[in-house]
Amino acid sequence: MQSKMKESDPILEVENLFASTDNLPILKGVSLTVYPGEIHAIMGRNGCGKSTLSKIIAGHPSYNITNGDIKFLGENINSLEPEERSQSGIFLGFQYPIEIPGVSNLEFLRVSTNARRKFLNKEELDTFDFEELVKEKLEIVKMDHAFLSRSVNQGFSGGEKKRNEILQMALLEPKIAILDETDSGLDIDALRIVASGIKKISNAQTGIILITHYQRLLDEIKPNYVHVMSDGKIIKTGESDLALELEKKGYEWTDNFIKET
Amino acid sequence: MVNKNLVKDVVKEPYKYGFITDIETEKIEKGLNEDIIKLISQKKEEPKFLLDFRLKAFKRWQKMKEPDWAALGYKKIDYQDIIYYSAPKQKEKISSLDEVDPKLLETFDKLGIPLTEQKKLTNVAVDAVFDSVSIATTFREELAEHGVIFCSISEAVKNHADLIEKYLGTVVPASDNYFAALNSAVFSDGSFVYIPKGVACPMDLSSYFRINSGDSGQFERTLIIAEESSSVSYLEGCTAPMFDTNTLHAAVVELIALDDASIKYSTVQNWYAGDEEGIGGIFNFVTKRGKCLGKRSKISWSQVETGSAITWKYPSCLLLGEESVGEFYSVALTNNLQQADTGTKMIHIGPKTKSTIVSKGISAGNSKNSYRGLVKMGTKAKGSRNYSQCDSMLIGDQASANTFPYIKSQQSNSEIEHEASTCRISEDQLFYLQSRGIEFEEAVSMMVSGFCRDVFNQLPMEFAAEADKLLALKLEGSVG
Numbered sequence: 001m002q003s004k005m006k007e008s009d010p011i012l013e014v015e016n017l018f019a020s021t022d023n024l025p026i027l028k029g030v031s032l033t034v035y036p037g038e039i040h041a042i043m044g045r046n047g048c049g050k051s052t053l054s055k056i057i058a059g060h061p062s063y064n065i066t067n068g069d070i071k072f073l074g075e076n077i078n079s080l081e082p083e084e085r086s087q088s089g090i091f092l093g094f095q096y097p098i099e100i101p102g103v104s105n106l107e108f109l110r111v112s113t114n115a116r117r118k119f120l121n122k123e124e125l126d127t128f129d130f131e132e133l134v135k136e137k138l139e140i141v142k143m144d145h146a147f148l149s150r151s152v153n154q155g156f157s158g159g160e161k162k163r164n165e166i167l168q169m170a171l172l173e174p175k176i177a178i179l180d181e182t183d184s185g186l187d188i189d190a191l192r193i194v195a196s197g198i199k200k201i202s203n204a205q206t207g208i209i210l211i212t213h214y215q216r217l218l219d220e221i222k223p224n225y226v227h228v229m230s231d232g233k234i235i236k237t238g239e240s241d242l243a244l245e246l247e248k249k250g251y252e253w254t255d256n257f258i259k260e261t
Numbered sequence: 262m263v264n265k266n267l268v269k270d271v272v273k274e275p276y277k278y279g280f281i282t283d284i285e286t287e288k289i290e291k292g293l294n295e296d297i298i299k300l301i302s303q304k305k306e307e308p309k310f311l312l313d314f315r316l317k318a319f320k321r322w323q324k325m326k327e328p329d330w331a332a333l334g335y336k337k338i339d340y341q342d343i344i345y346y347s348a349p350k351q352k353e354k355i356s357s358l359d360e361v362d363p364k365l366l367e368t369f370d371k372l373g374i375p376l377t378e379q380k381k382l383t384n385v386a387v388d389a390v391f392d393s394v395s396i397a398t399t400f401r402e403e404l405a406e407h408g409v410i411f412c413s414i415s416e417a418v419k420n421h422a423d424l425i426e427k428y429l430g431t432v433v434p435a436s437d438n439y440f441a442a443l444n445s446a447v448f449s450d451g452s453f454v455y456i457p458k459g460v461a462c463p464m465d466l467s468s469y470f471r472i473n474s475g476d477s478g479q480f481e482r483t484l485i486i487a488e489e490s491s492s493v494s495y496l497e498g499c500t501a502p503m504f505d506t507n508t509l510h511a512a513v514v515e516l517i518a519l520d521d522a523s524i525k526y527s528t529v530q531n532w533y534a535g536d537e538e539g540i541g542g543i544f545n546f547v548t549k550r551g552k553c554l555g556k557r558s559k560i561s562w563s564q565v566e567t568g569s570a571i572t573w574k575y576p577s578c579l580l581l582g583e584e585s586v587g588e589f590y591s592v593a594l595t596n597n598l599q600q601a602d603t604g605t606k607m608i609h610i611g612p613k614t615k616s617t618i619v620s621k622g623i624s625a626g627n628s629k630n631s632y633r634g635l636v637k638m639g640t641k642a643k644g645s646r647n648y649s650q651c652d653s654m655l656i657g658d659q660a661s662a663n664t665f666p667y668i669k670s671q672q673s674n675s676e677i678e679h680e681a682s683t684c685r686i687s688e689d690q691l692f693y694l695q696s697r698g699i700e701f702e703e704a705v706s707m708m709v710s711g712f713c714r715d716v717f718n719q720l721p722m723e724f725a726a727e728a729d730k731l732l733a734l735k736l737e738g739s740v741g
Contacts, residue, residue: 058696059695059696060692061688061692062688081695081701082692082695083695083696083697083699083700083701085696086696086697086698094693094696097693098687098690098692098693099690100690100693100694100707100708100711101684101711101712102710102711102712102713102714103707103708103711107707108694108697108699108707111699111703112694112697112699115697115698115699115700116698119698151711168697172697172698
């Protein structure tokens with residue numbers, strides 16, 4: 001129903017996507033198109049396939065695409081490695097960022113940033129130049145420099161982990177960012193920091209998919225579209241007021257749409 | 262899964278040092294008996310005390326049993342099927358490097374250890390050992406100016422017999438264990454280092470051991486003596502060609518540190534490990550021990566063990582002197598069908614002695630990696646302390662890791678602290694790094710070097726970088 005009169009080409013096109021893990025079907029025909037400058041929200045009960053969709057777009061090896069296509073900037077990326085997807089500008093903000101003991105956050109961020117820069121034919125940054133860049137980006141998420149010398153996400157609080165994700169997004173400057181429950185586990189202040197960070201990083205050329213359960217993130221970042229997922233499918237798409245209605249009526253209300261479809 | 266295919270597609274870099282030097286060698290007959298030992302001793306023109314030392318060791322060895330307590334499984338070694346002396350044919354007496362067979366120089370060139378005057382490494386003196394003999398030692402004159410003796414042990418036997426007679430076998434007696442007895446009977450060459458009183462050795466010393474011959478064993482012997490208030494950093498590297506048979510390597514290393522002396526001994530062991538099916542590779546049975554004889558003396562072992570089909574090795578410290586310090590930092594990596602049983606012994610004898618053990622075992626493929634360590638506090642070790650940390654990392658679900666810490670304390674006024682952990686590189690961790698644009702192989706090696714960081718920090722600079730690369734290389738294709 002979206003994208004009737006778009007001027008530019010879509011960033012991401014998910015076309016009738018079916019996927020499974022261990023022969024268990026999780027996605028059962030998802031279609032979604034994101035154009036530059038758009039913010040999409042995906043909502044739905046736990047287990048409806050929201051997180052799976054985000055992982056599959058990022059290339060998680062545990063899931064098999066059994067049917068359908070994912071296109072990024074017009075190219076089919078079904079068989080691309082996760083690192084190739086990241087380098088070309090797809091970013092997944094993890095619901096539960098992973099701890100990597102022994103690997104310094106600074107070095108991790110630098111290697112990651114350089115992988116993206118290399119793809120963009122930009123000069124790779126040495127430690128000193130990278131320090132400069134990261135200092136600037138730390139401002140966006142109001143993180144302390146001390147975070148950089150710790151191991152990746154190790155011993156970080158929930159909020160710190162999420163801010164570290166947004167810091168990575170700021171460094172990688174993706175074309176599309178899929179943020180999987182970035183708002184969960186955040187207090188009001190942290191939520192505002194994260195939300196304003198996301199807004200600063202995104203622009204008219206980028207697309208954002210917010211996976212969330214809560215209206216409060218959508219109060220901060222107003223989506224152009226809201227999709228409701230259930231049992232591996234998008235069962236309803238609307239504008240930002242759909243989220244408000246959903247908050248009022250609960251997911252039970254959306255069960256009716258399943259019957260309709 | 263996508264990743265598995267990727268890993269298979271990665272062109273595996275073969276063992277870089279697996280080439281054979283085609284050179285005429287002088288080998289003696291296979292087998293071990295008194296006559297063979299006499300022949301080795303005669304070839305090396307040794308004094309009588311050394312022949313006696315060898316024969317006595319041989320008698321002991323004949324009565325001993327090969328140890329079977331290690332968590333290792335291998336085909337029985339036929340000690341009569343080994344050649345105990347093999348040396349490249351050279352002129353009788355070599356007075357300068359110009360007379361060394363260019364093929365040998367080329368071999369060490371290829372190994373990254375150039376020996377000639379024009380090309381030699383500038384910051385480190387090297388003793389290059391090829392099969393049973395030392396080929397060349399660089400920077401001898403420069404070191405001699407400081408009174409430092411650095412030469413092959415064969416030369417030391419000739420030129421510094423008094424020191425050899427005084428110290429050889431005092432740290433690792435021939436009767437210590439089966440492999441030490443064997444080595445004492447048949448050792449062919451190795452390095453000798455003597456640092457006189459008050460001298461800080463002006464450069465790092467290094468021995469490079471190269472096995473070339475497939476049917477002969479290597480039995481090197483190293484002796485390092487640091488007199489009062491002296492210090493030295495010694496590095497050891499080892500490689501071997503790829504044979505489909507197993508080659509026995511049974512070395513003995515003895516370190517002696519007197520009052521206020523310090524010895525830092527670093528090893529990067531990269532003997533051929535055998536192929537993916539476990540065919541070939543070096544059997545590495547090594548006894549390394551240091552004696553902190555003096556007050557405040559210090560011996561520090563750091564090792565990166567990546568090679569060999571079998572590793573059996575426990576670099577240890579006898580802490581006799583008051584306030585002496587022993588350290589052991591180890592990274593042991595096993596892949597495919599490699600087996601390693603390695604660790605240390607810290608024997609606290611003197612009062613206020615201190616020891617630190619940091620061991621990192623990484624097992625990939627179908628390999629088996631065990632840490633085995635003993636910390637002992639003797640009756641006089643009042644106020645002594647030990648800290649041990651043993652971490653294991655598993656890669657894939659076929660590899661195994663064990664930790665066997667033995668603790669014996671006869672002194673209540675002493676402290677022993679032991680920490681252990683096991684972790685596995687998870688698919689989630691790899692996906693996280695990959696989803697940030699980091700290639701699969703690089704992601705693995707980042708995590709492994711992160712895991713080993715505490716140990717790498719202890720290695721000399723150039724060694725640390727090499728160790729990092731070596732681990733990455735060894736792990737290529739091990740995860741899927």
